Structure formats: C-alpha cells, structure tokens
Amino acid sequence: MLYREALNKAIDESMAADKSVVILGEDVGRYGGSYRVSEGLFAKYGPKRVIDTPIAELSIVGNAIGMAIAGLRPIAEIMTVNFSLLAMDQIVNHAAKFRYMSGGKMTIPLTIRMPGGVSRQLAAQHSESYETMYSAVPGLIVLAASNATYAYHALKAAIFLNDPVIFLEHELLYPMEMEFKEIENFDPFKAEVVKEGEDLTILTYLKMRYDVLQAVPVIEKELGISVEVIDLNSLRPLDMKTISDSIKKTKRVVLVEEDHKTGGYGAEVIARISEQLFYELDAPPLRIAGEDVPIPYNRKLELASIPTPDKIVAQIREWSQANGL
Amino acid sequence: MDYKIVMPVLSDTMDKGKLIKWRVKEGDIVHKGDVIAEVESDKAIMEVQTFKDGVVKKLLVKEGEEVPVKTPIAIIETEVEAKEEPKKEPKSQPKKPKEKPPQPTQKPKEETKEAAPAVPPIIQELLTTPITSIGGKASPAAKKKAAEAGIDIEALQTEGLLPKPAHLKDVEQEILKRYFTPKALQLLKDYRIDPYSFELTHKIDEEEVQAYILEHDIPQPFPLSSNRKAVIANVQNSAKKPVYFVYETFDIRPYENIKLTSLLIKTIADVMQRHPLTRAKLQGDNYLIYPNSNISVAVAKGDDLYMVVCKKAQAKSLEQIDEWVGGLKNRTYTPEELSGSTFGISNLGMFGITRFSAMINKQDCGIAAFGKLEQNRIKVTFTFDHRILNGVDAAKFVTDLKNSFKEQSDV
Numbered sequence: 059m060l061y062r063e064a065l066n067k068a069i070d071e072s073m074a075a076d077k078s079v080v081i082l083g084e085d086v087g088r089y090g091g092s093y094r095v096s097e098g099l100f101a102k103y104g105p106k107r108v109i110d111t112p113i114a115e116l117s118i119v120g121n122a123i124g125m126a127i128a129g130l131r132p133i134a135e136i137m138t139v140n141f142s143l144l145a146m147d148q149i150v151n152h153a154a155k156f157r158y159m160s161g162g163k164m165t166i167p168l169t170i171r172m173p174g175g176v177s178r179q180l181a182a183q184h185s186e187s188y189e190t191m192y193s194a195v196p197g198l199i200v201l202a203a204s205n206a207t208y209a210y211h212a213l214k215a216a217i218f219l220n221d222p223v224i225f226l227e228h229e230l231l232y233p234m235e236m237e238f239k240e241i242e243n244f245d246p247f248k249a250e251v252v253k254e255g256e257d258l259t260i261l262t263y264l265k266m267r268y269d270v271l272q273a274v275p276v277i278e279k280e281l282g283i284s285v286e287v288i289d290l291n292s293l294r295p296l297d298m299k300t301i302s303d304s305i306k307k308t309k310r311v312v313l314v315e316e317d318h319k320t321g322g323y324g325a326e327v328i329a330r331i332s333e334q335l336f337y338e339l340d341a342p343p344l345r346i347a348g349e350d351v352p353i354p355y356n357r358k359l360e361l362a363s364i365p366t367p368d369k370i371v372a373q374i375r376e377w378s379q380a381n382g383l
Numbered sequence: 384m385d386y387k388i389v390m391p392v393l394s395d396t397m398d399k400g401k402l403i404k405w406r407v408k409e410g411d412i413v414h415k416g417d418v419i420a421e422v423e424s425d426k427a428i429m430e431v432q433t434f435k436d437g438v439v440k441k442l443l444v445k446e447g448e449e450v451p452v453k454t455p456i457a458i459i460e461t462e463v464e465a466k467e468e469p470k471k472e473p474k475s476q477p478k479k480p481k482e483k484p485p486q487p488t489q490k491p492k493e494e495t496k497e498a499a500p501a502v503p504p505i506i507q508e509l510l511t512t513p514i515t516s517i518g519g520k521a522s523p524a525a526k527k528k529a530a531e532a533g534i535d536i537e538a539l540q541t542e543g544l545l546p547k548p549a550h551l552k553d554v555e556q557e558i559l560k561r562y563f564t565p566k567a568l569q570l571l572k573d574y575r576i577d578p579y580s581f582e583l584t585h586k587i588d589e590e591e592v593q594a595y596i597l598e599h600d601i602p603q604p605f606p607l608s609s610n611r612k613a614v615i616a617n618v619q620n621s622a623k624k625p626v627y628f629v630y631e632t633f634d635i636r637p638y639e640n641i642k643l644t645s646l647l648i649k650t651i652a653d654v655m656q657r658h659p660l661t662r663a664k665l666q667g668d669n670y671l672i673y674p675n676s677n678i679s680v681a682v683a684k685g686d687d688l689y690m691v692v693c694k695k696a697q698a699k700s701l702e703q704i705d706e707w708v709g710g711l712k713n714r715t716y717t718p719e720e721l722s723g724s725t726f727g728i729s730n731l732g733m734f735g736i737t738r739f740s741a742m743i744n745k746q747d748c749g750i751a752a753f754g755k756l757e758q759n760r761i762k763v764t765f766t767f768d769h770r771i772l773n774g775v776d777a778a779k780f781v782t783d784l785k786n787s788f789k790e791q792s793d794v
Binding site: 339340383 | 522523524525526527546548549550551552553
C-alpha cells in the first residue's frame with residue numbers, strides 16, 4: 059500500500075465511522091490534496107465535511123480550533139510544515155493551552171497534519187523539519203509517521219484523541235509502496251524496534267528510517283557487529299522505555315535525524331539518554347544530523363546538507379574507531 | 384546514620400507507653416528483627432524490635448518511665464557495625480585473587496537495596512561515592528562495571544594493561560583474566576560457555592571448567608568446514624534421487640605394484656566406453672552423453688571427503704592412473720578436479736569392510752562400492768540413478784564389467 063493511501067484509508071474510515079470528523083485545508087477538497095491524501099473524500103462526504111480553505115494557515119487552524127471546541131473532530135491539513143509558522147499562534151497559544159486554561163473543562167480534539175523534510179529541490183523555504191519546535195510545546199502530542207502501518211493506525215488514534223496532535227509526515231514518503239498490516243490495539247505512543255541487534259542502537263524517525271536501513275547492512279558487515287534500529291514514532295511523548303531497554307543491551311547509541319543538528323530533536327533525546335542512562339553508555343552518543351544551513355536548492359548541495367546512507371556509514375565508522383567498537 | 388526507635392502504637396486507644404525492660408545496652412550490636420525492649424500498653428506487655436542493623440548508640444528512656452507514643456526511645460547507629468563485630472558479619476567477603484585494596488565485588492545496587500548489613504567501611508564509602516570518582520579514563524558503562532568488580536582502571540592504565548579510554552569489553556576482559564586461568568578461558572571460548580555462569584569468587588582453573596562441562600553435559604561446537612557443508616549438501620541432494628541397487632561379486636586378480644583402486648578405475652573406464660548411458664548426465668529434457676569416461680573417486684583426507692575426478696580415464700594407461708591415484712593423498716584439489724564426472728567409485732576394502740553401498744556423487748548416474756578383496760573375489764554394490772539407467776542398462780553394464788575383470792584375472 060502507498061503511504062498516502064494508508065493516510066487516506068485512516069481519514070476515510072474515521073469520517074465514515076464518526077460524522078463529527080471533518081477535514082479542512084488548502085486544496086483538500088476538489089483537488090484531492092496536494093499529495094493526494096484526501097483523494098476521493100470530497101465526492102464521498104461533500105463540501106460540508108471536506109472543506110477547501112483560502113491560503114491562510116492561521117485561519118485554517120483557528121477555524122479548526124473553533125470546530126473542535128464546538129464538538130467536531132477536525133483534521134487540518136497544512137501544506138507543509140514551513141507554512142505552519144503562520145499558524146503558530148493558534149497552535150501554540152490556543153490549541154495547546156486551551157484545555158489547561160479552561161481548567162480541563164474543554165478539550166481540543168484536533169489533528170493537524172503536515173508534511174516536512176527535504177524533498178527534491180524545493181529549496182530553503184520549503185524543506186524544513188519543525189518537529190523540534192512542536193515537541194517543545196507542552197499540551198501538544200507530536201507523532202511522526204514513517205510508514206504506512208503506523209500512519210494508518212496513528213492517524214486514526216490522533217483523530218479520536220481529545221487533545222491536539224501535530225501529525226508529521228514526510229514529502230518523499232507519499233508515493234512510496236510500503237508493507238501494510240492492520241494491528242489490533244495499536245499503541246501510537248510506542249517506538250518500533252524495526253530490527254533487533256546486540257552491539258549498537260540507532261534511533262531514527264520519519265524518512266531517515268529508510269536511509270538508516272540502507273546503511274545498516276554495510277555497517278554490520280564492515281564492523282562485524284549487529285545493529286538495533288528503533289523508529290521513535292511518537293516524539294512527544296517519547297517512549298523512553300523502548301529506548302532504555304535497547305541501550306541497556308547495546309550500550310551504544312546513534313541518533314539519525316534529517317533536521318539541523320543544533321537544537322534538533324535529537325538533542326533532546328540524547329540529553330535524556332545522558333540523564334537517565336549515563337552509566338549504561340560505553341561510548342559517547344553520536345548524532346548524525348543535517349548541517350546547520352538553510353537547505354540549498356542545488357541537488358548536490360541539498361544532499362550534502364542532510365544525512366544519506368553513505369554519510370551514515372562513514373560517520374558511524376569514524377565514531378566506532380574512536381570509541382573502541 | 385542514626386535510626387530512631389520510637390514508642391510504638393500498640394493499640395487504637397494507646398496514647399502512652401511504659402518501658403518495662405531494656406533487652407540491650409548501649410554499644411550492643413543489633414540486627415533487624417532483634418528485640419530491644421519490652422513495653423506496656425494500656426492492654427498488654429509487648430516486645431519492640433529494631434527494623435535495621437546497627438549499634439545501639441543511646442537509650443533515651445529509663446526502665447519504668449512512661450512516654451507518649453511515637454517518642455524516640457533509642458537511637459541505633461546503622462553504619463559502624465563491621466569493625467565492632469566482624470564475627471557476626473553475615474556475608475563472607477570473597478577472597479580477591481589480586482592484592483588490591485578491598486573493593487566491592489558485589490553489585491552496589493543490590494548492596495544499597497539491602498540496607499547494607501555489616502559492610503566494611505571502605506565498601507560503604509565506595510557505594511556512596513558517585514561512580515565518576517573512580518579514576519582512569521573510561522566509558523561510564525566501563526566504570527560502572529569496574530566499580531562492581533573492584534577493578535582499578537587508573538592503576539591498570541598507568542601500567543599500560545588497559546587501553547585509554549577503556550570500554551566495557553576491556554573491563555570485562557580484565558575481570559575474566561582475574562577470575563579465570565588462560566586455559567580455563569580458552570575452554571570457555573571453545574565450548575561457548577558464558578563466563579558468568581560461574582560464581583566469580585575465586586580463580587577458576589581449567590579443571591573446574593572441565594568439571595562444569597561434564598556436569599552440565601555441554602557439547603563442544605565444531606564449525607563445519609566449507610568442504611563438509613558441500614558434502615552434506617551433496618549427500619542430501621543424492622538422497623532425493625530415485626536409486627536402486629545391484630549386488631554382484633567380481634573375480635579380480637590384482638596386479639603387482641599397481642593399486643587396486645587404479646585397476647578398478649581403468650577397467651570401469653574402458654567398459655564405460657561401451658555403455659553410453661554411464662557417461663550421461665540428466666539436464667532438463669536432455670541426456671548429455673560425454674565422450675570420455677570421467678570417474679569420480681572417493682578420497683578421504685583427514686576428516687574430509689572429496690570426490691576427485693579422474694578425467695578421460697579410458698585414454699590413460701594403467702600406470703598413469705596409478706600415478707594419479709598415488710598422488711591424491713598429499714595435495715589439494717582444484718574445483719575443476721572435483722567436477723565433470725558421470726560415474727563414481729568408492730572403496731572401503733582397505734578397512735576390512737566386505738560390503739557396503741554408496742551415495743551417488745552430484746550429477747553422476749551411478750556409483751560402485753567395493754568391499755574387501757578376499758581370495759581374488761570382491762563384493763560390489765552398485766547404486767544407479769533410475770532416471771538415467773534402467774535395470775536392463777545397468778545389468779548389461781555390470782555384466783560387461785564383471786566379464787572384463789574375469790578376463791583380466793584369467794590371463
């Protein structure tokens with residue numbers, strides 16, 4: 059199943075199951091969504107539940123918050139995370155805080171879907187990853203869907219949660235054909251052990267999962283070790299249990315993220331590991347992250363600015379030599 | 384640390400209690416559960432226990448005195464027991480194989496959880512000191528392990544016995560070196576035994592490991608050689624073939640100075656020329672009939688078995704073949720020499736075996752298994768692949784072969 063089809067299935071089934079579920083955003087209706095996620099839904103559910111909005115992110119989220127307060131379960135689509143900055147006040151000051159400000163009397167059952175990350179030559183203003191910003195806001199739940207199975211289950215869970223969820227997708231994933239399976243009692247807050255291993259834990263999320271999985275066989279062969287790969291899935295809350303179980307076993311951790319290294323989400327994860335698992339570590343943690351530059355337009359420079367399978371292998375090789383692996 | 388024992392609340396209505404009798408005096412060592420006093424409530428006389436180990440530091444209430452409930456009646460010092468009364472120490476400290484200052488051999492976690500009964504002060508100090516204060520340059524995990532096992536990373540690094548920085552595996556190696564003799568370590572490795580299945584309280588030698596192996600009936604793993612894996616694949620494949628057996632006894636008169644195997648190869652090679660199907664391989668919808676008699680010969684070398692092919696055997700003289708056979712034992716074989724046959728022979732006669740049957744090699748159409756030569760007679764068992772040779776084809780071939788050997792022996 060295509061990644062975008064899994065998202066579509068989740069929205070479609072949720073809308074069929076509950077009349078209070080509505081979607082709104084730029085081009086989500088007649089056009090079927092910029093990445094075809096809402097394809098077919100306009101014809102099926104009509105303009106009252108699949109709402110095309112003007113190009114005005116602040117009002118998309120503001121309207122959605124109003125709908126949520128009034129009893130709907132809106133799914134707001136922001137075309138890319140880069141545009142979500144325009145909706146920041148509504149997201150951070152209102153969606154995240156309303157439940158607290160009302161003393162728990164009102165909730166915001168709102169899901170804001172937005173793709174991010176480096177696609178292909180969309181240049182600096184359309185290539186950012188803002189998971190680090192949203193993960194730093196109390197009151198928000200932040201989920202990052204790297205695969206069809208998680209995307210489907212987690213999006214459904216997000217729609218029916220009574221708190222605002224920032225649902226992060228990645229632009230390169232939409233047309234990818236992926237394995238899909240339905241899982242009962244799916245826990246969207248649990249990290250996934252993608253591959254078990256003994257000597258090294260690699261933490262990652264979103265599209266970097268695939269770069270890591272390409273690099274791992276090379277690393278395993280070259281260093282003669284076995285690598286455990288964990289997809290974080292839920293960024294806020296973070297599943298420290300799965301991370302901790304793995305590091306207690308492997309004693310070494312590498313985090314791979316596409317976002318800029320400085321202040322990136324990986325910094326938070328590594329800080330927590332240092333706090334909670336310091337005496338388990340047999341090597342300094344390693345972050346493999348994007349360069350601290352606005353993402354360049356030139357394809358070669360664009361690739362040079364983010365981790366790739368080759369760079370992941372090279373950095374782990376160098377790090378392992380310096381740290382007795 | 385001071386631990387205060389208070390006047391207990393012995394009933395719902397009790398608000399004061401009278402201390403009837405002290406069972407301990409100041410300076411006494413007490414252990415968790417020991418009775419230290421008798422007190423009287425409004426209903427009965429009951430015993431008061433201490434819930435911690437330690438030394439009675441001070442008795443705060445005199446016998447006969449009445450105090451409100453929850454008033455401290457005695458103070459127990461919970462840290463200094465060990466030097467006061469080493470005999471009562473519940474845990475015997477394992478002897479160190481090294482002449483280092485005593486350091487903890489137990490896991491600090493467990494120790495602290497157990498409220499540290501009678502722990503020597505130096506260990507107590509180590510347990511309360513953050514692990515970072517252990518010297519040397521090492522990873523946190525390595526330091527933690529070193530602290531548990533009493534390894535002085537700094538000293539070993541000064542002596543150059545540990546790398547800088549030291550990692551977990553270096554410290555683990557050091558621990559193993561400390562508790563196992565080199566031979567014992569080698570045994571552990573050979574048998575893939577986890578060293579931590581042993582109680583690490585003394586130096587463990589080879590004999591102890593050997594005893595462990597016997598007691599737990601631990602098998603020694605021998606990794607398969609690539610040749611052994613190939614043989615296994617070959618015989619497994621062979622077992623799937625539709626085969627049948629032909630049993631015969633041949634009259635054979637061996638030549639002087641010529642090995643029997645050489646004579647067998649030469650005669651079979653010549654006879655194969657008259658029976659095309661014995662030179663055939665089955666490939667898809669075709670038989671591939673080769674012009675030459677290429678015979679695979681079972682050769683045992685060490686623990687390994689090879690099927691070495693004598694190519695174009697019909698074109699070679701008996702002497703040439705004998706020379707080839709003679710050279711087989713002391714050399715290695717090229718992949719070329721191990722393929723290309725259509726018929727095989729195996730000979731266990733030299734071991735005194737009278738009759739046996741053999742498995743067909745790779746794509747061969749059959750194999751002849753020769754037993755022991757007795758009074759110029761030899762028992763042969765043929766295995767044929769029915770897909771290539773039918774019974775009649777086999778009968779003709781075997782009879783022809785039998786006659787050829789007979790003619791040779793009659794000459």
